[in-house]
Amino acid sequence: MxxxxxxxxxxxxxxxxxxxxxxxxxxxxxxxxxxAARLAITSRQDSCTYPYQWALLGCTSNQRYTNHLENxxxxxxxxxxxxxxxxxxxxxxxxxxxxxxxxxxxxRRAIFETRSHHISTGSSYVPAIARTLYHSRDLEQPFDxxxxxxxxxxxxxxxxDLLGKLRATEEWSYVDREIDLRLSA
Amino acid sequence: MxxxxxxxxxxxxxxxxxxxxxxxxxxxxxxxxxxAARLAITSRQDSCTYPYQWALLGCTSNQRYTNHLENxxxxxxxxxxxxxxxxxxxxxxxxxxxxxxxxxxxxRRAIFETRSHHISTGSSYVPAIARTLYHSRDLEQPFDxxxxxxxxxxxxxxxxDLLGKLRATEEWSYVDREIDLRLSA
Numbered sequence: 442m443x444x445x446x447x448x449x450x451x452x453x454x455x456x457x458x459x460x461x462x463x464x465x466x467x468x469x470x471x472x473x474x475x476x477a478a479r480l481a482i483t484s485r486q487d488s489c490t491y492p493y494q495w496a497l498l499g500c501t502s503n504q505r506y507t508n509h510l511e512n513x514x515x516x517x518x519x520x521x522x523x524x525x526x527x528x529x530x531x532x533x534x535x536x537x538x539x540x541x542x543x544x545x546x547x548x549r550r551a552i553f554e555t556r557s558h559h560i561s562t563g564s565s566y567v568p569a570i571a572r573t574l575y576h577s578r579d580l581e582q583p584f585d586x587x588x589x590x591x592x593x594x595x596x597x598x599x600x601x602d603l604l605g606k607l608r609a610t611e612e613w614s615y616v617d618r619e620i621d622l623r624l625s626a
Numbered sequence: 627m628x629x630x631x632x633x634x635x636x637x638x639x640x641x642x643x644x645x646x647x648x649x650x651x652x653x654x655x656x657x658x659x660x661x662a663a664r665l666a667i668t669s670r671q672d673s674c675t676y677p678y679q680w681a682l683l684g685c686t687s688n689q690r691y692t693n694h695l696e697n698x699x700x701x702x703x704x705x706x707x708x709x710x711x712x713x714x715x716x717x718x719x720x721x722x723x724x725x726x727x728x729x730x731x732x733x734r735r736a737i738f739e740t741r742s743h744h745i746s747t748g749s750s751y752v753p754a755i756a757r758t759l760y761h762s763r764d765l766e767q768p769f770d771x772x773x774x775x776x777x778x779x780x781x782x783x784x785x786x787d788l789l790g791k792l793r794a795t796e797e798w799s800y801v802d803r804e805i806d807l808r809l810s811a
Contacts (some may be wrong), residue, residue: 450766499762505690508732547693550731579685579764581635 450485450500451575453532453587456493461530461624471536471618480532480624497534499534499575506553509559518567525572525593529601530623534577534584541580542578557610566603569596571572582617635670635685636715636760638772641678642758644807646715656803665717667774667811675737682719684760684772691738694744710778712756715809716785719762719769726800727763742795749790752779769803 449566453583459481466476477494477547507515535568541549553559563572578585592600602619607613639650640659644666651661662679668681671810692700726734748757756776764771768800777785789806 445723448766449764500766502764503727504731507730509752511728512730542688544737545692545694546689557664579634579761582635586725 445530445601448484448486449502450498450580452483452485452487452500453586454481454483454489454499455479455495455497456481456489458492459580459585461626463622463624465621465623467621468622469619470616474534474620480622496579497577497584497587498582499577500580503571506550507560511564512553513554514564515560515567518564521568525595526567528594528626529592529597529600530624530626531589531590531604532618532620532624533590534586534618534622535588535616536583536585536614536618538617552612552615557612559610559612562603562606566599569593572599584620607608633669633671634687635683635765637668637670637672638682638684638774639668639674639678640664640682641666641668641674642676642681646811648807650806650808652806654804654806655801659719659805665807670805677743680773682762683765684762684765685765687761688756692734692745696739696749699747699749700752703749705785706753709754710780712776713755713779713811714777714782714785715811716775716789716807717807717809718773718775719771719803719805719807720801721764721768721803722800737797737800742797744792744795744797745790747791751784753805755785755788756777768804 455477456464457478459479461480461482464479465479466474468474475494483489504512544552549555554561562572571593573589575587576585576591577583577587590600636736640662643665643772644664646665646667648662648665651659653659660679668674671782674681689697727739760769760772760774761770762772765807775785
């Protein structure tokens with residue numbers, strides 16, 4: 442029944458194989474995720490033919506909070522190219538609590554951008570820190586979002602800085618499960 | 627990996643069996659959907675052991691556009707009870723075009739409610755016309771939304787009235803596929 446030419450759903454597989462080495466897996470909040478040696482990013486249809494510890498699904502989707510000015514800014518930023526090879530990556534799976542999900546759209550937007558500056562903070566690090574957001578909640582996965590970051594070795598400190606700012610926001614107080622994976626190519 | 631106690635994903639199966647008789651299946655816009663005798667609403671895990679023509683998945687999710695006042699109004703309406711048995715139903719699968727999905731959130735909200743009055747129109751028919759919205763787009767289904775309506779035989783005209791108002795809106799100009807199924811218990 443699928444009429445899309447290419448799937449927007451991807452699978453992050455933590456196991457024995459894959460192009461990314463998992464250098465660190467840290468449980469920040471909530472139930473832990475067991476560690477794995479390597480990470481592969483595959484399509485949903487690919488079945489794993491090697492031992493793996495977990496497979497997390499996520500889907501790229503439409504923007505949920507950005508207004509037209511922010512959209513224009515993000516599109517502009519996305520067209521500037523990274524200067525150095527993005528040999529480093531981070532995968533941050535998070536889940537938000539029921540209080541967040543029952544808030545109306547205008548209150549979520551107010552927390553997300555007006556008070557937590559999620560969009561403007563993130564975009565100020567583009568193109569050095571490239572970011573892709575995958576939605577998992579409606580796929581009934583253990584996390585609501587998987588965020589994939591890629592950056593050069595020279596931008597490791599910039600990434601720490603960005604992540605620190607996001608975690609200090611009011612928005613983050615709704616996160617009840619968070620895992621922090623750091624990877625290298 | 628699923629930690630939810632009950633699944634939010636349901637499957638609408640058009641086939642030989644099911645509690646709802648399909649009285650009419652009309653393709654309003656875009657590619658047709660073949661007809662079927664009956665409709666069953668099952669969980670995603672149930673496999674069909676009888677002949678069926680199609681199975682459409684959808685997921686109940688958080689509200690995407692309602693503000694706090696509208697949320698309060700909808701919650702209030704949802705607690706008023708239907709007076710007569712809801713022996714009639716309609717399933718309206720729709721897909722919206724790429725123009726819609728690339729609009730920023732504030733422009734979609736403006737079209738959806740400020741100019742099309744989707745929320746206030748729908749809620750003025752509650753509790754007579756009960757409505758459940760299922761999201762299908764991120765499940766990579768052939769439709770973006772499946773809306774399920776239930777009402778008494780005495781409210782058939784009210785339902786026609788509601789549907790006519792929705793179809794006349796600016797929002798509906800973004801719909802590029804729509805099927806209209808009418809059912810009875």
